[in-house]
Amino acid sequence: MRIQVSARNRAFQFDAATGARMLYAGLAAGIHLPYECGTGTCGTCKAKLISGEVEDAWPQAGGRKYLKQAGDVLMCQCIAKSDCTVEVANFVHSMESGACMPSFGRATVTDAHTLTRDVTRFSLRLDSPCDFDAGQFVVVQVPGVPGYRGYSMVNFDRAAHRLDFVVKKKPGGGASEWLFNGNVEGQQVDWFGPLGAATFFPNLGKDILCIAGGSGIAGMLSILSRARQERYFHQFSGDVFFGVRTYADAFYLEELEQLALEFPGKLRIMIVLSDEAVPAAAQTAHPALLFDHGLVHEVAARHMQGKYQNVRAYLAGPPPAVDGAIRMLLLQAKLTADNIRYDKFS
Ligand SMILES: Cc1cc2nc3c(=O)[nH]c(=O)nc-3n(C[C@H](O)[C@H](O)[C@H](O)COP(=O)(O)OP(=O)(O)OC[C@H]3O[C@@H](n4cnc5c(N)ncnc54)[C@H](O)[C@@H]3O)c2cc1C
Numbered sequence: 001m002r003i004q005v006s007a008r009n010r011a012f013q014f015d016a017a018t019g020a021r022m023l024y025a026g027l028a029a030g031i032h033l034p035y036e037c038g039t040g041t042c043g044t045c046k047a048k049l050i051s052g053e054v055e056d057a058w059p060q061a062g063g064r065k066y067l068k069q070a071g072d073v074l075m076c077q078c079i080a081k082s083d084c085t086v087e088v089a090n091f092v093h094s095m096e097s098g099a100c101m102p103s104f105g106r107a108t109v110t111d112a113h114t115l116t117r118d119v120t121r122f123s124l125r126l127d128s129p130c131d132f133d134a135g136q137f138v139v140v141q142v143p144g145v146p147g148y149r150g151y152s153m154v155n156f157d158r159a160a161h162r163l164d165f166v167v168k169k170k171p172g173g174g175a176s177e178w179l180f181n182g183n184v185e186g187q188q189v190d191w192f193g194p195l196g197a198a199t200f201f202p203n204l205g206k207d208i209l210c211i212a213g214g215s216g217i218a219g220m221l222s223i224l225s226r227a228r229q230e231r232y233f234h235q236f237s238g239d240v241f242f243g244v245r246t247y248a249d250a251f252y253l254e255e256l257e258q259l260a261l262e263f264p265g266k267l268r269i270m271i272v273l274s275d276e277a278v279p280a281a282a283q284t285a286h287p288a289l290l291f292d293h294g295l296v297h298e299v300a301a302r303h304m305q306g307k308y309q310n311v312r313a314y315l316a317g318p319p320p321a322v323d324g325a326i327r328m329l330l331l332q333a334k335l336t337a338d339n340i341r342y343d344k345f346s
């Protein structure tokens, strides 16, 4: 199917294979169509269907609440049934040469094991290698569950044959039930990516602030991994605030402590417990980590006071935690929007 997109600045054309979502087909063709979640909740990929016929892959999508006019569609959920023309209110550009181009792939699930009562990790062994930037995510379609789910990479690698993920269980959630209740080892999944703009590049030239809620630590670990490879913290500092409910809900503490030990005085990593006071055992077990009690963005605000001169912030996790952190960084810290990069795990 031939898709024509009329954007504010110019028009683009690309082909969409049978069954492919319009957004993914456009991104795979190197066209930077607007999106945020890639999975039907945020409304950012809104477009107006001018001509042609589309199928809506998920009529109940939460992002449909942002569609105000007849003919509005979510490009991440619509599948062209004929040649189509859509109008997008945004400026749209081609992807820069050298950018990690999204593509479709197949992969096998490996190394799935639980980390806490409701957090598990797993890896995908890719049928063909993939380049991605630190802080990006892919969308994954698992057997028997309709739709794609976004998962941020924990690792960082070029020409990666393997992607690592950490996932918090959503009770009753489609992919959660599949991942937590079945034997997923060796199962085949479809994926598309990499996606996302909450990316870190070593030429950033700024101190880094990471605020993560729960499995939101995934993309931060990828960023820290790249920063470590490039010895970024020899020159710039890093502050990481990792929010969980209780000490028993925290994970990857050994890995985080190792990082803190590698860059003493430059990389500070704080575990923030929202639902209990910090147990004495926590500090004894992890002397190189810091601990505090409260809501993660409020604790970050307290500890970061007066330290925002040259900072890029990365935020990820449940939408209320990310929204709280964005408000704090805009109003209190006076960071510019460009220096606040986030993924809401909606
Ligand atoms: C950019 C991004 C990165 C993310 N990274 C992570 C991560 O690293 N770790 C993590 O734990 N979570 C992450 N999430 C959240 C994750 O994608 C899932 O939303 C969460 O795991 C719950 O999925 P579920 O299938 O269990 O729940 P469900 O409630 O079944 O589904 C949750 C989401 O899946 C999509 N969806 C549901 N049903 C359909 C359908 N019928 N058709 C199409 N789409 C549907 C929607 O986007 C919905 O919000 C991320 C989300 C985003 C947007």
Ligand code: FES
Binding pocket: 034, 035, 036, 037, 038, 039, 040, 041, 042, 043, 044, 045, 046, 063, 074, 075, 076, 077
């Ligand atoms: S990108 Fe389509 S709803 Fe978020």
